[in-house]
Structures are given as C-alpha cells and as structure tokens.
Amino acid sequence: xxxxxxxxxxxxxxxxxxxxxxxxxxxxxxxxxxxxxxxxxxxxxxxxxxxxxxxxxxxxxxxxxxxxxxxxxxxxxxxxxxxxxxxxxxxxxxxxxxxxxxxxxxxxxxxxxxxxxxxxxxxxxxxxxxxxxxxxxxxxxxxxxxxxxxxxxxxxxxxxxxxxxxxxxxxxxxxxxxxxxxxxxxxxxxxxxxxxxxxxxxxxxxxxxxxxxxxxxxxxxxxxxxxxxxxxxxxxxxxxxxxxxxxxxxxxxxxxxxxxxxx
Numbered sequence: 081x082x083x084x085x086x087x088x089x090x091x092x093x094x095x096x097x098x099x100x101x102x103x104x105x106x107x108x109x110x111x112x113x114x115x116x117x118x119x120x121x122x123x124x125x126x127x128x129x130x131x132x133x134x135x136x137x138x139x140x141x142x143x144x145x146x147x148x149x150x151x152x153x154x155x156x157x158x159x160x161x162x163x164x165x166x167x168x169x170x171x172x173x174x175x176x177x178x179x180x181x182x183x184x185x186x187x188x189x190x191x192x193x194x195x196x197x198x199x200x201x202x203x204x205x206x207x208x209x210x211x212x213x214x215x216x217x218x219x220x221x222x223x224x225x226x227x228x229x230x231x232x233x234x235x236x237x238x239x240x241x242x243x244x245x246x247x248x249x250x251x252x253x254x255x256x257x258x259x260x261x262x263x264x265x266x267x268x269x270x271x272x273x274x275x276x277x278x279x280x281x282x283x284x285x286x287x288x289x290x291x292x293x294x295x296x297x298x299x300x301x302x303x304x305x306x307x308x309x310x311x312x313x314x315x316x317x318x319x320x321x322x323x324x325x326x327x328x329x330x331x332x333x334x335x336x337x338x339x340x341x342x343x
Contacts, residue, residue, distance in 0.1 A: 112169075120169045145160065156186070189311055205294055218321060245339060276320055280317040280319075
C-alpha cells in the first residue's frame with residue numbers, strides 16, 4: 081500500500097470513530113453556545129475533535145492535528161491533518177441533515193487526501209492518491225456557463241456587505257442558488273453533480289481541505305481569489321468547471337469594486 085493509501089485508511093478509521101460516537105450521543109451534546117467570533121459550537125464538536133485527534137496522534141505520531149476547535153492560530157505545519165469535527169454545526173443543532181465530519185491530510189499547503197462523512201445521510205466520500213494538482217481532464221458534461229449553473233454559496237451569514245452584493249449579482253446571473261450551510265458538502269455536491277459550482281467565502285483550511293481533492297479528482301477546478309489553484313489563506317474559493325469558477329471569481333471581484341465605488 082502506498083503512503084497516501086495508508087494515510088487514507090487511517091483517515092477512514094478516524095472518521096469512523098467520530099461517526100460511531102456521534103450516533104450514540106444524546107441531544108444534550110447538540111446544545112448550542114457561541115465562540116467569541118459569533119459562530120455556533122456544541123459539546124459534540126469539541127468531543128469529536130478530541131477523540132479523532134487522540135486517535136490520529138497515536139496512529140501517525142509525526143503528523144500534527146489541526147482542528148477547528150483547538151487551533152490557536154499561526155501558520156499551518158508543512159504536513160498536517162486538518163479536521164472539522166462538525167462542518168455545518170448550525171444544521172446539526174437544528175436537526176437538518178446537511179452536516180459532516182471532514183478530515184484531510186495536507187502537505188506544503190496542498191490537500192492530498194480527504195474523507196467527508198455525512199452521518200445523517202448515511203453517505204461518505206473519499207479522495208486520495210489521485211490528481212490533487214488538478215491535472216485530470218474536465219468532464220465533458222460540466223456546465224461551463226454561469227447562466228446555466230446551480231451554484232452553492234457558503235460563508236454569507238456574517239452580515240458582510242460584499243457577500244450581500246455578491247448574492248444580488250448571482251441571483252440575477254446564476255441559474256439557481258443553493259445555500260446549504262456546509263462548505264465540505266458544497267464541494268461534495270460539485271463533485272457529485274448535485275450542484276454545478278460553489279463559492280465559499282472566508283474558507284478556513286479545515287472547512288474545505290477534504291473536499292478539494294474530491295473535486296479535483298473529478299477533473300474540475302478549485303480556484304482561489306487570485307484565479308490560480310486554491311491555496312490555504314485565500315479569502316474565497318470557487319469550484320466547478322474552469323469557466324464557471326472563473327466567472328464566480330469575477331462576480332466576487334465585481335461585488336468588491338462596487339463597495340469601493342460607493343465609498
């Protein structure tokens with residue numbers, strides 16, 4: 081087994097551990113409190129992260145674990161696990177099924193493999209050892225015009241005026257919008273064809289790292305705000321066919337220019 085396949089197997093076991101625990105957790109674990117940032121968090125988020133991180137430290141002791149709930153800030157290690165224990169916490173706390181456990185392994189800022197598990201849907205997606213650099217041929221059926229694209233949008237809930245401006249543009253120009261509340265599942269949706277493209281505003285590495293190789297393995301683009309391949313730290317991520325991803329980034333830029341003009 082190649083190193084990537086070995087790590088993917090470990091990732092699958094780690095996510096199994098978290099999903100099994102969550103299946104037996106009672107409703108008290110889903111009670112909501114708020115982080116200083118204003119984001120919702122539950123005891124389940126913290127407990128799943130603790131369990132998965134402990135498992136990964138035992139199985140891969142030389143690889144740091146960077147989890148959403150425990151990350152203290154600063155640069156990412158050159159190689160690390162990136163964990164979002166419950167991506168879509170707001171959905172989870174309200175009994176909506178669109179949330180997932182998202183775990184990825186990254187080297188030098190590039191996600192090499194990932195696992196996204198949606199416990200309430202009974203579905204899991206994995207990617208690894210494929211075309212993490214985006215070299216796969218684009219699928220011929222990929223939608224290449226924004227006017228024909230069903231677009232997922234996440235990261236719009238903080239009252240950001242640029243996000244509001246972007247929403248107005250996309251309501252006019254995209255075929256349909258979907259606000260599903262989970263960046264990892266938006267990327268799954270692009271890979272699976274539920275949606276044609278997605279735009280993630282303010283993505284953190286653990287939000288998107290597991291979904292990036294999944295989309296790229298399907299021959300689709302994952303771009304950052306500069307129009308190049310997405311890298312951690314970009315203020316925005318666009319995924320889909322290369323043409324639609326570029327169109328989405330152009331609308332993001334247009335929304336920003338409009339605010340500057342108003343000032």
